[in-house]
Amino acid sequence: xxxxxxxxxxxxxxxxxxxxxxxxxxxxxxxxxxxxxxxxxxxxxxxxxxxxxxxxxxxxxxxxxxxxxxxxxxxxxxxxxxxxxxxxxxxxxxxxxxxxxxxxxxxxxxxxxxxxxxxxxxxxxxxxxxxxxxxxxxxxxxxxxxxx
Amino acid sequence: xxxxxxxxxxxxxxxxxxxxxxxxxxxxxxxxxxxxxxxxxxxxxxxxxxxxxxxxxxxxxxxxxxxxxxxxxxxxxxxxxxxxxxxxxxxxxxxxxxxxxxxxxxxxxxxxxxxxxxxxxxxxxxxxxxxxxxxxxxxxxxxxxxxx
Amino acid sequence: xxxxxxxxxxxxxxxxxxxxxxxxxxxxxxxxxxxxxxxxxxxxxxxxxxxxxxxxxxxxxxxxxxxxxxxxxxxxx
Amino acid sequence: xxxxxxxxxxxxxxxxxxxxxxxxxxxxxxxxxxxxxxxxxxxxxxxxxxxxxxxxxxxxxxxxxxxxxxxxxxxxx
Numbered sequence: 298x299x300x301x302x303x304x305x306x307x308x309x310x311x312x313x314x315x316x317x318x319x320x321x322x323x324x325x326x327x328x329x330x331x332x333x334x335x336x337x338x339x340x341x342x343x344x345x346x347x348x349x350x351x352x353x354x355x356x357x358x359x360x361x362x363x364x365x366x367x368x369x370x371x372x373x374x375x376x377x378x379x380x381x382x383x384x385x386x387x388x389x390x391x392x393x394x395x396x397x398x399x400x401x402x403x404x405x406x407x408x409x410x411x412x413x414x415x416x417x418x419x420x421x422x423x424x425x426x427x428x429x430x431x432x433x434x435x436x437x438x439x440x441x442x443x444x445x
Numbered sequence: 446x447x448x449x450x451x452x453x454x455x456x457x458x459x460x461x462x463x464x465x466x467x468x469x470x471x472x473x474x475x476x477x478x479x480x481x482x483x484x485x486x487x488x489x490x491x492x493x494x495x496x497x498x499x500x501x502x503x504x505x506x507x508x509x510x511x512x513x514x515x516x517x518x519x520x521x522x523x524x525x526x527x528x529x530x531x532x533x534x535x536x537x538x539x540x541x542x543x544x545x546x547x548x549x550x551x552x553x554x555x556x557x558x559x560x561x562x563x564x565x566x567x568x569x570x571x572x573x574x575x576x577x578x579x580x581x582x583x584x585x586x587x588x589x590x591x592x593x
Numbered sequence: 594x595x596x597x598x599x600x601x602x603x604x605x606x607x608x609x610x611x612x613x614x615x616x617x618x619x620x621x622x623x624x625x626x627x628x629x630x631x632x633x634x635x636x637x638x639x640x641x642x643x644x645x646x647x648x649x650x651x652x653x654x655x656x657x658x659x660x661x662x663x664x665x666x667x668x669x670x
Numbered sequence: 671x672x673x674x675x676x677x678x679x680x681x682x683x684x685x686x687x688x689x690x691x692x693x694x695x696x697x698x699x700x701x702x703x704x705x706x707x708x709x710x711x712x713x714x715x716x717x718x719x720x721x722x723x724x725x726x727x728x729x730x731x732x733x734x735x736x737x738x739x740x741x742x743x744x745x746x747x
Binding site: 355391417 | 676725
């Protein structure tokens with residue numbers, strides 16, 4: 298299990314491949330991945346870049362708590378969580394969650410649990426820089442179960 | 446949208462990366478991936494290899510129908526389905542499903558729909574070669590929603 | 594009129610062949626097609642059938658030149 | 671006894687500072703800590719609070735050397 302906070306851009310597929318090669322010796326029948334990517338629009342406005350602030354120390358602690366809680370609820374073999382902070386450009390990966398399990402039910406459910414818990418409890422805050430030069434804090438995350 | 450049937454081993458993370466680079470110009474905020482991997486045991490027995498038979502032509506047709514049905518139900522930007530046939534060794538990827546969407550709810554739900562529909566309607570059949578020299582057809586797939 | 598029949602997986606192995614051809618002059622259902630080719634074998638329990646690569650019910654009627662397939666429950670993914 | 675306070679994101683920007691230190695000699699709740707540092711500012715609606723990097727209720731009691739943080743709803747992922 299690993300949680301990582303990155304200050305620079307990361308290549309999500311490469312991160313998963315490297316982690317899997319280094320950490321996981323087999324036994325998994327199912328792997329699920331979620332990647333959140335920055336878009337260049339939000340709430341009807343064009344977004345030029347984003348600043349992601351976090352609470353160093355608490356971030357890692359909360360992410361570890363989330364992964365631990367997922368392990369308590371589902372039978373999973375391993376999990377990787379990577380989250381970007383700092384200045385982020387459109388089309389950059391913001392967050393990566395990968396879950397390895399014997400069976401697909403657990404791999405899907407644990408992955409989705411982790412992203413929902415991250416979005417509600419991990420101390421990250423997004424500030425958008427609009428193309429109009431305005432900057433604004435994102436005020437709340439959408440509900441991932443009902444949002445389209 | 447693409448569905449592919451592979452007769453040789455494929456590298457799932459590389460497949461996704463290549464497809465994303467070639468086909469998707471942006472606009473997606475969420476990507477989900479499911480990968481099914483061959484394990485070296487099943488139903489309490491050690492499995493040495495597996496032969497995956499399929500119905501050429503019908504396979505592609507059914508996979509396209511499944512992806513089309515997913516697009517009708519969820520707002521997705523693109524989807525890639527890759528499935529292996531022929532002789533498969535433990536730790537080889539069998540199936541890859543990737544879904545790109547604006548929002549994570551659709552990306553998760555469509556991905557899971559596609560794998561469940563594939564497992565119940567795409568004409569593939571697995572025959573396991575056990576380490577005891579015995580060979581046996583897998584008689585049915587497990588339910589992915591309730592199985593652990 | 595001619596129907597091509599295909600068999601897959603454990604069913605193909607059990608029958609010992611992967612294809613049959615049936616000639617006919619009257620209306621046949623998918624189930625009738627099975628018995629033309631396998632008079633001595635009951636239709637397997639849980640068998641799935643397709644016509645021209647689409648799933649069909651066993652009582653659907655076939656046409657000249659159709660490709661009918663019979664196979665066990667699928668186990669891909 | 672000494673408490674370190676940290677502020678994040680829009681709350682940090684609005685207050686114009688990222689940290690405070692509060693000295694005290696009696697039992698204080700997290701909410702009391704806020705008012706020691708921000709006597710003129712009501713606790714923001716929806717504010718979240720942590721003590722030593724764990725989420726806490728606003729009425730939980732702090733200890734010497736604790737790190738208390740206040741921040742708006744999180745928006746990562």
